[in-house]
Each structure stands twice: as structure tokens, then as C-alpha cells.
Amino acid sequence: MALPITACGYSWTHADRDEPAVGPLDLQIAAGERVLLLGASGAGKSTFLHAVAGVLPEESGEPAGELLVGGEAPDPRRGSTGLVLQDPDSQVIFSRIGDDVAFGMENLGLPAEVVEARIPSSLRALGLDLPPEHPSAALSGGQKQRLALAGIHAMAPDVIVLDEPTANIDPASATEVRDAVLTVQAETTATMLVVEHRVELWIDHVDQVIVLGRDGIVAQGPPGQLFTDPELTDTLIDCGIWMPQDSPAPRRGGLSAPPPPRSAAHQVGPLSGSPIEGGRSGRLGEVLLRTDQLSAARPRMRTPAASDLSLSLRSGQALGLVGANGAGKSTTALTLAGLLPEFSGQVLAEAALREGAKRTRPFAWPSKQLAARIGMVFQEPAHQFLTSSVAAELELGPRLAGWSAAEAQARVAELLGGLGLTRLAHAHPQSLSGGEKRRLSVAAMLAPRPRVLIVDEPTFGQDALTWAGLVEMFRDALDYGSAVVAVSHDHSFLEAIGADLLELGDRSSAERVADCQPDDRVSAGDRSE
Amino acid sequence: MTVSVPVIAVSESLDQRTRPSPEVSVQDPGQLIPVVRSTAVARCNPLTKIGVALILMFGTLLSIDLVSAGVVLLASLLALPATGLDLAAAARRLWFLPAGALLAAWGTALLAEKTGDVVVEFGPLLFTTGSLSAAAAIFVRALALAIPLIVLASTIDPRDLADALVQHLRLPEVVVVSVLAASRLLGLLVSEWQVLSMARRARGVAGGSLVRRTNSLFSGVFVLLVVSIRRATTLAMAMEGRSFGRPGRTWRRRSTFGFRDLVVVVSAVSVCVFAIGAAHLFGVWNPIIG
Numbered sequence: 001m002a003l004p005i006t007a008c009g010y011s012w013t014h015a016d017r018d019e020p021a022v023g024p025l026d027l028q029i030a031a032g033e034r035v036l037l038l039g040a041s042g043a044g045k046s047t048f049l050h051a052v053a054g055v056l057p058e059e060s061g062e063p064a065g066e067l068l069v070g071g072e073a074p075d076p077r078r079g080s081t082g083l084v085l086q087d088p089d090s091q092v093i094f095s096r097i098g099d100d101v102a103f104g105m106e107n108l109g110l111p112a113e114v115v116e117a118r119i120p121s122s123l124r125a126l127g128l129d130l131p132p133e134h135p136s137a138a139l140s141g142g143q144k145q146r147l148a149l150a151g152i153h154a155m156a157p158d159v160i161v162l163d164e165p166t167a168n169i170d171p172a173s174a175t176e177v178r179d180a181v182l183t184v185q186a187e188t189t190a191t192m193l194v195v196e197h198r199v200e201l202w203i204d205h206v207d208q209v210i211v212l213g214r215d216g217i218v219a220q221g222p223p224g225q226l227f228t229d230p231e232l233t234d235t236l237i238d239c240g241i242w243m244p245q246d247s248p249a250p251r252r253g254g255l256s257a258p259p260p261p262r263s264a265a266h267q268v269g270p271l272s273g274s275p276i277e278g279g280r281s282g283r284l285g286e287v288l289l290r291t292d293q294l295s296a297a298r299p300r301m302r303t304p305a306a307s308d309l310s311l312s313l314r315s316g317q318a319l320g321l322v323g324a325n326g327a328g329k330s331t332t333a334l335t336l337a338g339l340l341p342e343f344s345g346q347v348l349a350e351a352a353l354r355e356g357a358k359r360t361r362p363f364a365w366p367s368k369q370l371a372a373r374i375g376m377v378f379q380e381p382a383h384q385f386l387t388s389s390v391a392a393e394l395e396l397g398p399r400l401a402g403w404s405a406a407e408a409q410a411r412v413a414e415l416l417g418g419l420g421l422t423r424l425a426h427a428h429p430q431s432l433s434g435g436e437k438r439r440l441s442v443a444a445m446l447a448p449r450p451r452v453l454i455v456d457e458p459t460f461g462q463d464a465l466t467w468a469g470l471v472e473m474f475r476d477a478l479d480y481g482s483a484v485v486a487v488s489h490d491h492s493f494l495e496a497i498g499a500d501l502l503e504l505g506d507r508s509s510a511e512r513v514a515d516c517q518p519d520d521r522v523s524a525g526d527r528s529e
Numbered sequence: 530m531t532v533s534v535p536v537i538a539v540s541e542s543l544d545q546r547t548r549p550s551p552e553v554s555v556q557d558p559g560q561l562i563p564v565v566r567s568t569a570v571a572r573c574n575p576l577t578k579i580g581v582a583l584i585l586m587f588g589t590l591l592s593i594d595l596v597s598a599g600v601v602l603l604a605s606l607l608a609l610p611a612t613g614l615d616l617a618a619a620a621r622r623l624w625f626l627p628a629g630a631l632l633a634a635w636g637t638a639l640l641a642e643k644t645g646d647v648v649v650e651f652g653p654l655l656f657t658t659g660s661l662s663a664a665a666a667i668f669v670r671a672l673a674l675a676i677p678l679i680v681l682a683s684t685i686d687p688r689d690l691a692d693a694l695v696q697h698l699r700l701p702e703v704v705v706v707s708v709l710a711a712s713r714l715l716g717l718l719v720s721e722w723q724v725l726s727m728a729r730r731a732r733g734v735a736g737g738s739l740v741r742r743t744n745s746l747f748s749g750v751f752v753l754l755v756v757s758i759r760r761a762t763t764l765a766m767a768m769e770g771r772s773f774g775r776p777g778r779t780w781r782r783r784s785t786f787g788f789r790d791l792v793v794v795v796s797a798v799s800v801c802v803f804a805i806g807a808a809h810l811f812g813v814w815n816p817i818i819g
Contacts, residue, residue, distance in 0.1 A: 055766040076769045083770025089717070090760050091767035093710050099688050102781045104771035115781040151771055161770070299723065339727040371733025382756050383721075383728040386748050400733045430755050444732075 002032035002191045003070030003080060003158040005052060010065040012047055012056065016431075022047040024065055024216050029208070031070075034185060034192040036202045036223070039212030040240045041435030041463045045195045046086075046163050048212065052193060053083040053161045069159060079108045082152035082190075086164035086434075088144035097123065097139070097147055098132020104155040115154075122154040125187070126180045140326040142173040146180055153184045160185060162194040166201065167461065170324050170489045174201060197463065199242045203227070213239055240463025285315030288353040288452055288483050289336065289362075289374075293345035296328060296335035304343045305331040306504050313452065315352065318474070318484040320499035322491070327505020329487040330379055330456050336485060337376040337454045338362025349373070353451050372401050375450035379457055381441035385429035390421055390440055393429050397448035415443040419469050435461035439470065446473055453477060454485045459493045471496045562622060562683040566613035569789045575690040576697060577790040581797040582677040588801030589673045594813040595666045600804035602673035605680075608796075612680050623679065630671035638664035666815075687712060692784040702778055710768060714760055721756055725749050 011023030022044030029035055039045050050056045051067055054074030067074060069081065076083075082104065085091050094100045098119050105115045119132055126146040139147060145165055152160060165181060166174035178201055185192045196202050203209075203223045211219040211226075218239055219232050226232060227244050236243060290312040295304035305328030313319060321329045334340045336347055341363050348360050357369050365373070375397075378384055387393045394415050398408040416422045419439045424432060429440055442458050458474075459467055474484055474497045488494055494501065564571055589601045609616060637660070644659030691709045694700045726749070729735045734745045768774075808814045 050766065053766075053770050055769045057762065076772055077775040079772040079775055081770070083767065085763060085767055085770070087763055090763035092713070093764070093768060093771075094688055095686075095713060096688060099781075103768075103773070106779050106781055107772040107775050109775070109777035109779050112779060112781045112783070115779070148767070155771065334727065337731060339731055367730045367735035368733045368737070371731060374731075376727075376731040378724065378728055378731075380724070380756070382759070383724050383752060384732060385752065386729070386732060386734060386745070396732065396734075430752075 001158055002189055004031045005029040005159065005191060005193070006066075006068045008066040008068075010051070010063070010067040012044075012051055012061055012063045014061045015059075019214075020044070020064075021061070022051070022212070025212075027210060027217060027220070029191060029193070031191055032189050033208055034206045035194070035208045035210060036199070036206040037193060037195045037210050037212065038199065038239070038241050039218075039463075040214070041461065041466050042433040043212045043214055043239075045212055046434075049083075049161050049163050049193060049195055052159070053081050055083065079155070080158040081161055082155050082157035082159070083161045084145070084148045084152060084163065084165050086167045088141045088148070091148050092136045092139075092144055095136055096132065097128070097130060097134045097136050097150075100136055100147055101132075101150045101154050104151045108155060118154045122150040125153055125183055126150040127176060140324075142169045142177060142325045145169060145177055149177070149180055149184060153187070156188045156190075158188075158190050160188070160190045160192045162192070162196075164195055164197065164461070166196065166198065171491065173325065174198065174489075178202065178205070197242060197461065200244050203244055211236065211239055211241060237464070240465035240467075242464045284317050285481055286352045287312045287314050287350045289313040290348045290350060291336070291345065292348065294332075294335065294347060295343040295345055296332045296340065297343035298331055299340065301343075304328070307343075309345075309502075311502065313483045313485065315451070315481045315483055316478050318478055318486065318494075318497045318499035320494035320501045321485065321487045321504055322489070322494070322501055323504035329504050332504060333454050333456055333485060333487050334376070336362075337374050337452075338365060338370050339376060368400065371397065371450070372448065373450055374452045374454065375445035375448070377442050377445045377453075377455040377458060381437040382430060384441050384444065385437075388428055389426050390429055390432070391416070391425040393440060393444050394447050397444060401448040403448070411447055415447060415473070418473055419443050420466055435463070435466060438462065439466055442470060443473070446477055449477070449480060450482065452483050452485070456487045457489070458486060459488065459490045467493070562619045562679070563615045564613050564684055565615045568611055568613040570608070570611045570793060571613040571684045573790050573793055574784060574786050575685045575693045576784075577786065577793055578681050578685055581793055582681045584794070584797040584801055585677045586674060588804050589670055591805065591817065592808055592815050593663065593666050593670065593817060594808050594815045595662060595669060596811050596813050597804040597808040598666060598670040598673045600807055601800060602669050602676070604800040604804075605673060605676040609676070609680075612684060614680065614683055619679070619683075626675050626679075627672065630668045630675075633671055634664040634668035637667045689782075689784065692780055692782050696780060696784045703774060706773070707768075710764060711761065714757070714764065717760070718753070718757065721753060722749075725753055725756075 005027075006029070007023075007025045007027045009023075010025045011020040013020040025048070037045050037048070047056070051063070052069060052074055054069075054076045056063075072078070074081070092100060093103050101119050101122050102115050105118060110118075123130065123132070126149050128143060128146055128150060136144070136147060149165070160181075162181060166177050169177055181192075181194070182205055184190075192206075194202060194206070206223060209219075209221065209223045209226050210217060218235060219226060221229075227236075233243070291309050294309040295307035296309075297304040309332065311319070321332060323329055331340065335342055338347065338361070342361075347362055349357070349362055353373055354360065355373070357365055357373070359365060362370060362374055385393055387396055391412055394412045395408050398411055403411070416425055419442075421436065421440060421443070424436065429437065432440060438458070438460050439462070442455060445453060445455070453474075459470055462470060471493065474486075478484060478497065484497065484499070486494060486497070486499060585601055585605065589598050591597070638656055639654070639660075641660040641663040643655055643657045645657045645662075647655065647657050648661060649656040687709055691705045695702045695705050726735070729745050729749055734741065734748075736742065805814075
């Protein structure tokens with residue numbers, strides 16, 4: 001039976017901050033309602049979800065006001081809520097998928113026969129046609145997310161709480177995972193609360209949309225009403241909401257960044273009514289990086305994750321590495337960045353990129369030479385932070401590259417402003433929200449202006465405003481003559497920076513493309529049109 | 530690297546891509562040595578396996594002599610095919626064990642009491658029959674201790690062990706399940722560290738002077754700590770989010786003992802008795818206590 005959620009002046013404050021992370025909120029969610037929760041990056045959407053699920057660690061902050069699920073304070077031990085988080089790797093509990101699905105049911109104290117019977121049906125309902133003994137470590141990111149959903153499906157909870165369930169998943173699988181979520185909701189008739197940046201993915205499948213701002217609820221209502229109300233459009237855009245395609249155009253042009261062009265293939269559109277900027281093909285310069293029959297693999301693997309890549313990367317060129325989860329995109333990016341040795345074939349730096357480095361293979365360069373020439377943004381931003389404040393983090397690269405103090409300061413100020421991080425200049429990098437960390441890690445790599453920039457999912461977790469800021473930074477880098485290689489599921493982003501696309505993993509389709517449309521091959525480095 | 534290797538590798542990866550059928554058993558990447566056949570020994574209760582390892586360890590440790598350790602080692606080697614382990618993979622991954630045992634034996638031969646006749650005398654090297662037989666005993670003992678433990682570590686499924694610990698030994702289930710879930714994260718630490726090393730190199734702070742290396746090592750350790758704690762917190766949230774900690778947990782699998790468990794334990798005890806008896810019979814019994 002579904003349960004209603006009510007909040008009355010509810011807020012929650014991190015132990016080490018003065019302002020509340022979320023709230024104060026007043027809201028009513030009816031039993032069985034499907035709610036999409038939106039809001040700016042850092043507005044406390046995840047915190048609110050965790051509060052509803054009752055899993056906020058007591059020692060790390062202070063709640064105020066009242067939050068009730070089914071008339072009682074949230075307590076996960078009641079067994080009425082099911083929670084799915086955004087990171088697929090951190091929520092696999094057991095090493096075999098059958099055990100993982102059974103985990104929630106065992107906690108609920110269901111008899112062994114019921115548990116046994118529900119495992120295969122829940123796996124099937126989520127499209128995981130695998131035996132229960134299948135090792136969970138052998139699943140892809142999208143499959144892991146479905147596994148977590150299968151666990152919730154089996155528990156048949158009264159409230160389903162989902163924190164960006166499709167964030168780490170390629171666009172094709174995202175639709176499938178969404179449908180899987182809707183299946184679970186339909187079968188359990190549970191109240192559903194979902195946080196997602198991809199508005200268009202969910203908008204036709206929810207009853208209500210709630211928009212969170214830094215001081216509580218900004219807007220609330222059925223999606224049809226909310227996104228067609230011209231009064232609200234400016235407010236929503238100011239919150240960085242990704243407006244659906246058919247929503248009214250903003251009344252004023254207050255945005256500094258030009259709205260990016262949309263991609264027909266990708267459902268999520270950025271700001272509507274935007275002029276499409278022309279291609280960047282006129283600005284291509286000399287070749288910086290070349291690969292010859294490159295195969296890339298993680299250390300000690302016997303089979304390459306991606307193979308036979310021959311491409312050349314020119315100054316001012318953007319290259320998008322796309323493909324399904326597990327197609328070897330990240331591994332290829334790390335190999336191009338000179339951080340992993342080539343499995344076979346070679347990555348070669350041309351003279352324009354070498355600039356005095358003796359070796360031609362970036363992997364052979366010492367760390368200091370590498371950092372000055374090739375910047376790499378990792379998938380997990382927290383891995384890259386080395387200093388104790390946001391400003392120092394941005395200053396590190398230029399300082400190591402030998403910039404003068406004044407130049408470095410000016411660059412730091414420019415990046416802080418461009419990415420909306422100025423108010424966080426003195427915060428510790430590890431204390432930022434997911435979207436803020438992502439922006440900082442990109443900015444720290446952009447700071448010393450390396451000739452080649454390799455980025456892994458740079459737009460992850462961004463709202464429409466910070467997204468536009470990132471696009472602007474990359475366009476600036478391209479204009480400056482850097483080359484950009486971006487691993488991304490975000491086709492709008494790749495289109496906005498004018499990237500050539502290279503699809504990895506699907507061997508047959510890659511060959512088909514190569515056979516039919518020779519002009520689309522990236523190996524030539526530019527497009528003639 | 531020869532040309533043929535990548536070619537084979539490519540065809541293998543193609544194979545995997547074209548056959549994603551669920552019938553193909555997929556190996557757990559975290560396993561020490563893959564189990565290729567499901568044998569009676571491999572299907573034994575985890576507590577039985579631990580018991581057997583302890584019994585064999587007892588038989589090996591009691592005395593430093595070649596005979597008792599040799600009997601246990603021989604029995605373990607003969608029993609290896611029954612464990613269903615991939616022996617070729619075991620040889621590839623564990624070659625360092627005999628090498629390590631040999632090193633230990635070398636040290637013993639050098640340092641043990643020089644009794645009996647002189648066998649080799651070359652400068653500072655002096656090996657006697659006494660020191661050599663002590664070395665041989667150490668070598669065989671090391672292997673006899675290692676093999677049962679490796680079989681134990683490779684054939685026990687952590688989940689089965691947790692089932693057995695809670696259902697038979699009545700250990701607190703919240704603790705057992707938490708340790709079980711956390712142990713999965715340990716494997717991730719290694720790959721996290723690799724990524725961290727790459728990230729430091731990408732930012733230009735790897736290498737350089739000893740002071741800089743040390744500094745960057747410390748900041749790396751700090752980040753590893755932060756990332757691990759965050760992962761653990763997320764895992765704890767995911768577990769709580771599925772009602773973990775609610776009283777009255779059930780276990781879908783019943784951990785049982787069968788006839789095969791009895792057979793395996795009795796065989797292990799007989800091997801020990803035989804080993805100790807043989808050592809006495811040959812008059813080489815050399816107990817470590819008393």
C-alpha cells in the first residue's frame with residue numbers, strides 16, 4: 001500500500017555549514033503519486049531523498065521541522081521504502097546477483113520459499129536474463145543499476161526513492177532503465193520520488209514536478225502546467241532546469257552563454273529556442289596527437305577494451321568518444337592521455353605538441369611534461385584533488401607550468417566566475433556537491449591551457465546553467481587552439497562543442513559506418529563540409 | 530610481444546561479444562583461483578573446509594620433520610584434483626609459493642645447527658646433513674601449510690561462509706553481513722589506488738625529488754581515505770535503504786552438513802594420524818613443544 005509524504009518546515013543542515021543543505025520545505029505528496037524532483041546543482045535534492053528514505057547519517061547534520069512518511073518519521077527499518085542511488089558501483093551488496101536481489105527480502109524477513117520464487121521474476125522484470133549465480137562484478141554500469149532496481153522490485157515497497165538512477169547510463173539504456181522503474185512503480189503502485197536532470201526522459205511519466213531552490217520550493221505542479229506557464233519560465237531557467245522542447249521561450253535574454261544547439265538524436269534538450277552556431281571546421285590547425293592501430297586495455301588485462309583505432313587529432317578539433325557502457329571509452333581516453341601504456345599500436349605526439357619533449361610517446365614523458373601538454377579529467381572528480389581549497393586547486397596547474405603569479409590569479413578568477421564557483425573559492429574541494437566537484441575538476445585541468453584536453457563525462461550532474469558555463473569553457477579552449485577529446489553520453493554537449501563522433505564498442509556498426517559514409521571517419525581528422 | 534598475442538586476444542573478445550548467453554558461466558574477477566568443476570569437496574560446507582585446513586595445519590605444525598610434513602603435503606597434492614580448481618591457473622598465479630619456500634629453506638640450511646656430516650663447505654657456506662634435513666623439512670612444511678589454505682581461500686564463497694557463520698556458529702548477523710559487504714570494497718581499493726596514481730601523474734605532481742614524491746604520496750593517501758569513506762557511506766546507505774538492520778532477518782539458503790562433510794573431515798584426521806604415526810615409526814618425530 002502506497003504511503004503519502006508530508007513535510008512541514010523541514011530542513012537539514014550539515015554539521016560544518018551554516019546554511020541548510022535543503023529546505024525549509026512545505027510539501028504534500030499523495031499516496032501513489034509519481035513525483036519528479038528538480039533543482040539547481042547543489043540545491044539539496046539528494047539530501048532530501050536520503051531524508052525521505054531515512055538514511056541520512058544522524059551524526060553528520062541537524063534536521064529541523066517535520067518530515068513524515070505515512071504519518072511517521074522516516075525509518076528504513078520499517079521496510080516501507082526502497083532506495084536506489086546514483087553510483088552503480090557503490091550499491092552492489094553481494095558478489096552474486098541472486099543474493100543481491102534477495103538482500104532486501106531477507107531483511108524484511110520473508111520466508112525462504114517466497115524469496116526464492118521472487119528472485120527470477122524480479123530479475124526478469126528488470127530485463128536481467130541472467131542466472132542467480134552470475135557474479136555481480138561482471139555486470140556493466142547499466143546492469144548494476146537494474147540489479148539495484150530488481151532488489152527494490154522484489155521488496156515491493158510503499159515508497160520508491162530514486163537518486164538519478166540513469167545518470168551513469170548511456171542514453172539508449174537510460175530509456176530502458178526508466179521503463180524498468182515505471183514497471184516497478186506500476187506493479188507496486190508505490191509513491192515514487194525521483195531526482196533527474198534529464199527532464200524529458202521523465203516528464204510524460206510523472207504526476208507532479210517539484211522544483212527545489214536554495215531556500216525551499218520554487219515551483220510545484222503537474223508537468224503540463226508547470227512547463228507551459230509563461231510566468232514560471234524565467235524562474236525555472238534561473239534554477240538551471242533543462243526546459244522541455246515545447247515550453248515557452250524565455251522573456252528576456254539574460255544568459256551570458258549562447259544557448260547550445262540541440263541534438264535530434266538526444267531527447268534531453270538544453271535551453272529552447274536557440275540559434276545553432278556554425279561548425280568549427282574552419283579553425284583546425286596542425287596535428288597534435290596521432291594514433292596508429294591503437295588498442296587500449298586496463299593494466300594486466302589479456303584482451304583490449306577497444307582496438308584498432310587510427311586517428312589524428314588537430315589543434316582546435318573536438319572529438320567525442322561515444323558508445324554503450326563498457327565499450328572501452330574511458331580506457332581509450334586514459335591511453336590517449338599517456339596514463340596507460342598502449343596494449344598494442346602507438347600513441348604519438350607530433351612536433352607541435354612535443355615542444356621540446358624528447359620522447360614521442362606521451363606515456364614515456366615525465367609527469368611534469370605530461371601535465372603541461374595533455375590535461376586529463378577523470379571520471380571520478382574526487383581522485384584529482386590535491387590541495388585544500390578550490391582556488392588553490394585551480395592555481396596549481398598554472399603554477400607548475402611556470403606562469404607568473406598575476407597571470408595565474410587572473411586565470412583563477414576567470415574560471416571561478418565562468419563556472420559559478422566564486423562563492424566556494426575557499427571551500428575544501430572534497431566538501432563540494434557532485435556537480436560542483438565535476439566543474440572544479442574540469443576547470444583545474446583547463447587552467448594551464450594544455451594543448452590537448454581529454455575529459456571523461458565532463459557534464460555529469462550539471463544543471464542547464466552550469467552546463468552552458470562548461471560548454472563556454474570548452475569553446476574557449478578550442479578557440480585557443482587546444483584539441484579536446486570528450487568521453488560523453490551527453491550528445492547535446494558533444495554537438496555544442498562541434499565534436500566529431502567516434503563510436504566505440506559496437507564493431508559491426510563502426511564498420512558499417514566506415515563502409516557507407518567514408519566522410520564520417522574520424523581518421524582524416526576533419527570533415528570536408 | 531609476439532604478433533600472435535593481440536590477434537588471439539581480439540578473437541577472444543569477439544567471442545565474448547557474440548556469445549553473451551547466460552549459459553556460459555562467467556567467472557568472478559575477484560576469485561583467487563577459478564573453480565572449473567563443481568566437485569564434492571568444493572560443495573562442502575565452508576565450516577568443514579575451515580575445519581579441514583585447521584586439522585591439516587595441526588598435523589603439519591606439531592613437529593619439524595620431513596616425514597610428517599611430507600605425508601600431509603603428498604595427501605594434499607593427491608587431493609588437489611578433487612577440489613575442482615583450475616590447476617594450470619594455480620600454477621601460473623602461485624609460482625612464487627615454492628620459490629618462497631625454497632628461500633626459507635636456503636636460510637634454514639645456512640643458519641640451522643650444523644649437526645651430522647659436512648656436505649658442502651665453500652668459504653662461508655657450510656651445509657651439513659643436519660642443516661640440510663632441517664631445510665628440507667621447512668620447505669615441505671611451508672608448502673603443506675600453504676596448499677590447504679589456498680584451496681580454502683579459492684573454494685569458499687563468502688556468502689556461503691556468512692550463511693554458515695550465522696546459522697551454525699550464531700555470530701551476530703548485522704556484523705557478518707556488514708563485513709561480507711565491506712570485503713567486496715577491499716578489492717576496489719587496489720583499482721582506486723591505480724586511478725589515484727594516474728591522476729597525480731596527470732596533474733604533474735608525480736615523480737621529481739624525494740620530498741615531492743613523499744608529499745604527493747601523502748595527499749594521495751588522504752584522497753584514498755576520503756574516497757573509501759565516501760564509498761563505504763554510500764554502501765551503508767544503499768543497505769539501509771533496503772531495510773538492512775530490521776530485526777527478524779531471514780536467510781534464503783540453509784547452510785547444511787552432508788555425508789561428504791563427514792568423509793572429508795575423517796580423511797583429514799586420518800592423514801594427520803598417519804603423518805604423526807609415520808614420523809614416530811621412522812624415529813624423526815621432532816615436536817615443537819616440550
